[in-house]
Amino acid sequence: MTDTADPDIRRHTAETARTMGDVRHEIDRLDRALVALLEERQSFMDAAARIKGKRSVVHDRARIEDVVAKVLAEARRQGLSPAIAEPVWRTLIDRCIAYEFEAFDALKPGRDKA
Template identity: 65%
Template sequence: MHKPAVVAVDPRVDPGECQSMVEVRQGVDALDRALVALLAERQRYMDAAARIKPNRDAVYDSDRIEDVVAKVLVSAKAHHLSPEIAEPVWRLLIDRCIAHEFSIYDRTRS
């Protein structure tokens, strides 16, 4: 016997349609939960990188950092995200991910 499918209801109202701060906050909270899930997945890729990289010197790659930021800025423009938000957020994210990757690298190589 099949169970009926459960359909998740998105509590968000389109930002342009929000009429109250309750709707704005519900949308922001829903997006924050989605961002946490995406960041956790990104972290798992950093865990994989720490496992795969051949040596500790390979963890920090300035060319890769600039490549990632450049790609993010192109995507940000396409999605109308201010570069004044996108660039510093991603640079901090990359910095923290590198620190995490160093930590995992060191812990798994000890």
């Protein structure tokens, strides 16, 4: 028996949702899951800041394009619109790079500022 009081339990699919309450429950559930995944991703920005020896390597254009290409391939595979995937990931990457710069500077003050 499922616990319908648990907000993290999936109750519907897009096909079985019948009310806006059903839709909102699932969107809120997914948003909580996305926050947890984004926090995990952020933790690896902390690791990157710790591991990278120079601030100048925090922003890596080739890596950005590699990540976006992989995301777009996965989006196509799973049926996510590239019109959603690409701008979301480019913004995510941009914000993660800004976060990593802050983490780098906090860990290594004054190091490789150029």
